[in-house]
Amino acid sequence: MSAIDADVERLTEPLRRTSSKFYVALAVTAILSLATAVAYVSQLRFGMAVTGLRGWGTQGGVPWGLYIGTFIWWIGIAHGGVAISAAVRLFDFEEYLPIARIAEILTLIALPMAATNILFDIGRPDTLWVMITNWPTTVQTSPLTWDMTATFLYFIMAGTYLIITLRTDLHDCLQRGTLPSALNPLYKLLLIGYRPSEREKSAQMAWWMAIGILLLVPLMSGGVVPWLFATMGMHPGWFGASHGPAMFAESMTSAIAAVVITAAAFRWAYGWDDVIGDEIFRGLNKALIALVLVTLWFLLQSLVTGSYPAAPAETGALTQSLVAGRMAVPFWLAVGGLLVALAYLVAQALRPSLYSVAASAVAAFLVTSAILLKKIVFVVEGLLYPTRDPLAGMFPENSYWPTIPEFTMAFGTIAVAVLIFLVATKIIPIVELEHASPAPDEAAESDAEVTEA
């Protein structure tokens, strides 16, 4: 009995056959990635003056913006990805096995993209190593140090986790000769010391890793990342204890949405209608309904508490600006995106005839874009109304509008991520083969199931 209704031959198809769709996607993302690199070089050359960021206070700007917003968004996606895979392993959600590795790879790509946005944001990347040499003292008080530490730890854990589960697959594939031979040295490296008997051991290790990862996720997505902001009491909209859970909910929401999009893309690209079956999308859609609701509920909390006259003055001003002021357009766009997606998700749950993978992918796209926008608004809003009275009224009003290089770089990391994903599909099997059916010539009877869809 196997959990994935497809044979190994079909699942390793991406490794052997490359369609023209693939080349188009590769070209587009490569060009966009190049544009990102060019924009970064110009920022290095001309200084951060090429961004729309400025000092808050007399310069009337905000010192953090698009890069930091995009950074939190990537961190959120990173946490969802591997969490799904860990949950699948830990709680035996067998039907989700076909997307487990996709989710893991998403994490492993999202984390460096988050780090890249931090890199974009700092003025002196050449001095970055100082963070390591000063780590023992800065880790005591600097939330940014906590964040970098946790991200690194998480990357190592997620990477190890992927490698553990990958080794068996790679070994099998090598024996069958389904891997591109040009990359043999890489596979040899990944398989150092491999013995077929490690199968059981590695399953156990992966299980423990999964527990570790699931414990770390709330600490990061709902902990060190929101603490970057929530500990800064002078910035209304940032301060408070509920940001942890709120941000955790947002992160999970956009992460699941990202998994839906990626899974739908694979299904479409390789005709894997039977491999990544409808029940997976229906299940993820259900999870999204719950998560979008939780996200909206947290939003409602802050709106209600901020709109009452008794709210602290700056918090009131900020809420006002979100509801009907300068931040109203991006804010309501984000809320609207969530609501429209929610409407579809609920409708397809009530009326199965409305369900389709394409529509689910669109809804997921809306959700994750809305959350990206929400994150950016979150970073900026805290700095637009930055300080306490009497300073608040004496500084000029702050404003912020990102520049083209800034947009190119922040959103360019999405193109870079897709590019890396595309390349990854040519290197490793993207669906766990261990649980797949044997190849047709080995067990002809499983054919019936495969063709039925």
Add this chain to the structure above:
Amino acid sequence: MSQMGMVIDVERCQGCRACMVACKTENDTPRGAFWMNVFRYEEGEFPDVEQGFTPNPCHHCSEPSCADVCPTNARFKREEDGIVLTDYSTCIGCRYCEVGCPYGVNFFQWRDPEEGQYGFAADDELAREVRQNLEELDADLDGSGGAWENPRLQAAQEPRGTKMGGGNHKVGTMGKCTFCVHRQDSGDDELAGTTACEEVCPINVIHFGDMEDPQSKPRQYLEEKGAKQRWKMLENSGNEPNVVYLGDKPSNAARGMENEYKDTDEAIEAERERDAAYLVADGGEVQ
């Protein structure tokens, strides 16, 4: 242990902003950066409107929240005199200190210092001409390198032996008021114990010195003016600031009188239009 600080008598302050100019000249800070900044504000409604002025330098807090959040220890509090400094050699330019300081006194170096200060790092014809003029001027003087460079600002500061003073720090790092650390460390008795803003103030609003020492200028002044209203900015913030104000405190309804300060980019653009000679010599024609 001493703790440098200031007593600022806002009752005397006329809002002339000589201190802001003195600070810019002394520290060579980039355009748009005001390490010393004087708020000009008004309160009340017509016809009962009152004006007030409040200088707002870095408060060199005893519990500096900016230093807490710094991921590299570049921002730190110097033990010997309590001055809060930025080590330009280790700052990674994350701007967390700026976000983590409630006073709005941090200024990032957005451009190359030369571009930031003079707008001529851009390699266009005007920039080259200006630079050439300046170099000639410098050769006429003493040829120490850059007529615009105050050699005192290039000095290294203890305890780390790296440059921590001056607003001409490298692009991508953070700057702020240093209590004229280059003066404090100069070994020159005339300069140590003074700041440029204090010195230039025509009506002795600013009193700089060791707040722990009862004989210091600020403490003596406090004693003298014992009866005046005494307050600190954002006293409840937990930062324990070391700038003490005397006189009326701006109320929560205080409104700044400038809606905006001149935009840095516009200032640089405006200067591009000018005759190159204007930037170096004594005025020239403004076009």
